[in-house]
Amino acid sequence: MSERDPTLMSGVPELVLLRLLAHREMYGYEIARTLKVVSQDALTIGEGVLYPALHALEARGLLRSRTQQVDGRTRVYYQLTPRGHRRLARLTMNWRRMSEGVERILGATTYE
Amino acid sequence: MSERDPTLMSGVPELVLLRLLAHREMYGYEIARTLKVVSQDALTIGEGVLYPALHALEARGLLRSRTQQVDGRTRVYYQLTPRGHRRLARLTMNWRRMSEGVERILGATTYE
DNA sequence: TCTCATACCTCGTTTGGCGAGGTATAGTCG
DNA sequence: CGACTATACCTCGCCAAACGAGGTATGAGA
Numbered sequence: 001m002s003e004r005d006p007t008l009m010s011g012v013p014e015l016v017l018l019r020l021l022a023h024r025e026m027y028g029y030e031i032a033r034t035l036k037v038v039s040q041d042a043l044t045i046g047e048g049v050l051y052p053a054l055h056a057l058e059a060r061g062l063l064r065s066r067t068q069q070v071d072g073r074t075r076v077y078y079q080l081t082p083r084g085h086r087r088l089a090r091l092t093m094n095w096r097r098m099s100e101g102v103e104r105i106l107g108a109t110t111y112e
Numbered sequence: 113m114s115e116r117d118p119t120l121m122s123g124v125p126e127l128v129l130l131r132l133l134a135h136r137e138m139y140g141y142e143i144a145r146t147l148k149v150v151s152q153d154a155l156t157i158g159e160g161v162l163y164p165a166l167h168a169l170e171a172r173g174l175l176r177s178r179t180q181q182v183d184g185r186t187r188v189y190y191q192l193t194p195r196g197h198r199r200l201a202r203l204t205m206n207w208r209r210m211s212e213g214v215e216r217i218l219g220a221t222t223y224e
Numbered sequence: 225t226c227t228c229a230t231a232c233c234t235c236g237t238t239t240g241g242c243g244a245g246g247t248a249t250a251g252t253c254g
Numbered sequence: 255c256g257a258c259t260a261t262a263c264c265t266c267g268c269c270a271a272a273c274g275a276g277g278t279a280t281g282a283g284a
Contacts, residue, residue: 139262139263140262140263141260141261141262141263142262159262159263159264160265160266163263163264163265164264164265167264182262183261185261185262185263186262186263187261187262187263188262188263
């Protein structure tokens, strides 16, 4: 394994998507709304990012989906696979590491 | 103004570069080394990222450079312009906002 | 009827991170 | 002397990812 991973760059959408879906099954539109609310507007994900990301995650075997009709509208519900959970754990570690690194740079007043 | 800015994505290299150079003048190679040390290996910046980024920042008027010969080697020292300082302040705000958003997502155990 | 919210989708562009490569000098070890 | 490492700069080309803009369709309410 030892795949790509955010070296410096984020991959925030992937992280956030996996994390939201780790709790419970959700469908795309719901994810976008929830993200906005929970992050208190700090994060928003456009549909041009959201749907391609979900498809890619599913294609990689990190998500599983099922389709359900509700009030004549189609919802595609996603949930994490075991691989998705492992991936999430890994990405979370990387995120913490990276953001702590950035904080160290931002916080320091002198370097030598 | 009101330029693009990292919507979801990072722009970590730009932020970090500006922050390091806000303290004191540094040259490229030194930046790469310092970043690694100060971030305790959490962040590294390859030369294929570093130099193009520095040039782009200078072209945008956020950095100013001067060249100096030291022991027969050429060093290009960079420092922030006033615009660079303003940009740094802005990016720092965005970073905090974004990373707090991510933390809220990571930290929450239930959403409704 | 029109608009808004819901719910999905894709296409094309741009940006930017990154590896790999290239040049040159100074110092160290054998 | 020759090889190698560290210093110091640079560019090219690839690829992935974020994003805006556009498209389809339904249900509810004004």
